[in-house]
Amino acid sequence: MPTHRRPTYDTLPGRRPGVDEAEAALVEHYPRLVRLAYLTLPPALGRHRRVLAAHAVVQRVLPRSRKGDAPSPVPGQRGTATAAFSWTRERVVRDALARDSRPRSLRAFVSRRLPRLPAVAGLRLFPRAGGSDELALDQALFAVGSPARAALALGVLEGMTAAEIRALLTAAGVRDAAGALRTAERLVSERGGRVEALLGAPEFDPCTVQTRPTDLIRRRHRTRLAGAAAVLVALAGSVLLAMPDHDGTESATVADGAESPSLARALDPALLERANGDAWSDTSRVDFSVWPARGARTGDTALLERALRVWGGPGPDVRVSATTGTGTVPPAQPPRLLYAGEVGGAAVVLLHDGQRVARYAEPLSGGGAPALDLARTDDADVTTAAAVVVSRGPDGVRYLLAPWVAESTTRDLLAPGTPAADLDVSRDGVTGPVPTPPPSGEDCTSWPVMRLRSSERIVERHAFLVTDLGDLSPVHLTYTPLPGTGAPARQPREATGGAALASWARTACSLGSLRGSGVRAVNNWAFAEQKLPETGARSTWVCTRADSWRGPGRIMVQFQQPAPSPVEPGTVVAEDRDTASCSRFGQHVLAGTHWRAPSGTWYLLAAGSRDVTRITASGGVRADEPAGTLAVRAPRDSSVELTGRLADGKELPAVR
Structure with missing residues (x-):
């Protein structure tokens, strides 16, 4: 499984180093150790909590004794550094594996909610989002256990052999180290040797993070109601103590679905990704990842929250549709906002999670039910990411055009000699109605297409045709x-x-x-x-x-x-x-x-x-x-x- 070998460190330390030796190894290799902890920790913690937890795990591995199990060797000797790092690495893996997103005791519950360094107030930290490949690997890691993630990181990033990984995991308390190793090897084989580059990307680097504020309105409300909340908590606690036991199935369902940390993070409108307005003209990757957020309601937090909540768990009154081969599961991380505005009598939100485009629409009047449409868009390019449907009506289809589309016209494929006609496009990039091609089985007397031309800022007068199916x-x-x-x-x-x-x-x-x-x-x-x-x-x-x-x-x-x-x-x-x-x-x-x-x-x-x-x-x-x-x-x-x-x-x- 290892794609390379780092010939510098022993598998397991023969003794516990002193605090000075351990600190030297920790400081020298801090980014490696934090990345190892981040990959091993449960993804259900959410990226913000997992970043802080990874740093906390590494910073708390130092031994309490200044002296180790044996007299310290000569300072600077290579064997001392390797042993100290090996011992520190094993402790990082052990502590990260022991971390559970669901505390099983009151003591653990309280200890994990008391302020512990490192701590961040008023900000949320998360690594930079990667592309579709990184997203796919992140989703694959979410589906396997912590031992398998640790085995993957140790084999790919640390270059350890299979025997060394099994020995370390067994020493860290993993019962089925061989099974974890097999799972890690499967993840490597499925990606054709690209795992090392993907794990080394900023997506999995908790030392290079972005910051966003927490929900400012919610934070203000919490401050105002802090005293009242304390009273209510005390009252609720006394009431719960007086209530008889029951199985708690309903409350568990709500907590697991609506309050799951990873799902809550992905459905938080404050964490939506937003590209810079001109990002598309200064990148080698021209696709949905560089679309800026457009529309008059991109700042409507309530609308964005409704759209995300429907994607996270559509109710029975929501009409959900997905193209063939497209999954309807919620996003694994905060998606990118492409559009939020009003088109065709509906409030429309377009989102992109790296592999799919989601369109949420709710009627502005009439009390109709909202709709959620999903479609795969992985590996899209300058042509296949050039437009997205924002509304369908009797007069035709309206599209949101990519920011690199400089010219748009319409023509009829069944009239090849007829010149193309101009197509109206709003300042937000929404087109006027384009006629819909006839359904299969009906008289085919015309076939409308759009002729789009890319901006010369990315390519020289590149024109192409797209049609609605x-x-x-x-x-x-x-x-x-x-x-x-x-x-x-x-x-x-x-x-x-x-x-x-x-x-x-x-x-x-x-x-x-x-x-x-x-x-x-x-x-x-x-x-x-x-x-x-x-x-x-x-x-x-x-x-x-x-x-x-x-x-x-x-x-x-x-x-x-x-x-x-x-x-x-x-x-x-x-x-x-x-x-x-x-x-x-x-x-x-x-x-x-x-x-x-x-x-x-x-x-x-x-x-x-x-x-x-x-x-x-x-x-x-x-x-x-x-x-x-x-x-x-x-x-x-x-x-x-x-x-x-x-x-x-x-x-x-x-x-x-």
Whole structure:
């Protein structure tokens, strides 16, 4: 499990060092020890309490005796320093493991609530928030026990071997040290060796923290009511002593749900992350993490608190929806505020927790129920994080645009020759209504899209198309043109040119079948061109690939022959789900179909991508063509199996 080895320290100390030796080791390695304690302590403490507890654990490990178990060796001897650090590290792990977020005795209850150094009044401390990878690791650490977290930190950050970790954990009182080590090794293997870099990030550094005030209004109320509270507590205590015992199930449920320290921290509106207004123009990561908080109600604490509480535990009257593959659990840490304002007759709050966008909406009048919508947005970029739906109504969809969008227009994919129309955008970045594409099964007479252009502060005049498929984030549309003769393989490009618009004009209406399925991007790949028999006209083979936020994709292969109308849909000849075909991980494709010539004769047509050098047909029709396309006479209902051969000699089955 260790990714490196620090060859300086023994596994376990052979003796207890004196206070001077221990203090020297503690001061020299203080940041390492505090990070080790922070990772081992229960995440349920919340980041503020865990930061203070980590510092307290390390500062209280010094032995009381000035002398150790044996006479001190010569000052400065290396073995003394290593033994002192090893003993200190073992005490830090032991004390951090012994810390429980739920005290089991009155003495522990009182001692943990008495002022103990270090203590902070009026401020909340927490490490700097990381990205989606750090958030995912933090959530994984939350799900395992303290021994496993300690084993992970000791193996990855301290470079200890498995035997050394087991010995230290056993000495610290862990009963199943081997099980904790196995869990830690699983966490490392799941992240492909990136755990060391993630654990070394500011997300897990309790020595580099940010500060925020506590709830100022609540603090003022507490000050005013301190005397009355003391009287009420005394009175309540006397009443509780006089009450008979019961199982306390209801109160336990409320305490565990509403008052959980980690959940309370994540749902505290005072701790919401807010990016600087120009952060997007001075970073290499252009996504939701650099969106500033916008809207007229970003300072409405009551609205923000309602939105967070609904996300933390929606009641039965709340309409909750989530795109495919999106979890509805509360955020693990305070999310980022993207927007809070009034749009379409509702108060709307948009939040982002590193992996999901949450939209909370409550009617401004009429007494309707609030709604919570969730959608995955992990690994979003300049295009897929360019807009979020803020409202849907009879007049269309309104979006909140990313701060880097400098220009926005609308166009109809079924009218490729019609110029784009300007789109109104408010000062807060909210667009005017954009017409909604028709649902699947209805007459497809238009397909509205937004054409957005990024600011030149991050990229030179980069324009792209997005369209609504019913989710919170619109879908990015791209296009890959026909392969050029002798040219390298083409890469997907923005669907803004003439050839791209012409291709999407014949494909757009097929997008309706993808509605509400969590699609991130759709690419139209014109992978082959074929001369038709008898007529000599040229047809195009297109593979349309839809990638989801979850990862799996689905494809649809179309045969587009010359048509009198530029928007006539192509013929769908094959489909497949959960496949890598037609992507950079599946760059070869082969498909075929039966086609009737104007003379009435039926043919079997087939075509492969650029690396297909031979196509073979077997079954009801037998043919072998040493080329990337095939056209032979065949009965309309003949059953045929197609196989392609690639330039490297490998076989390629056809998409069915």
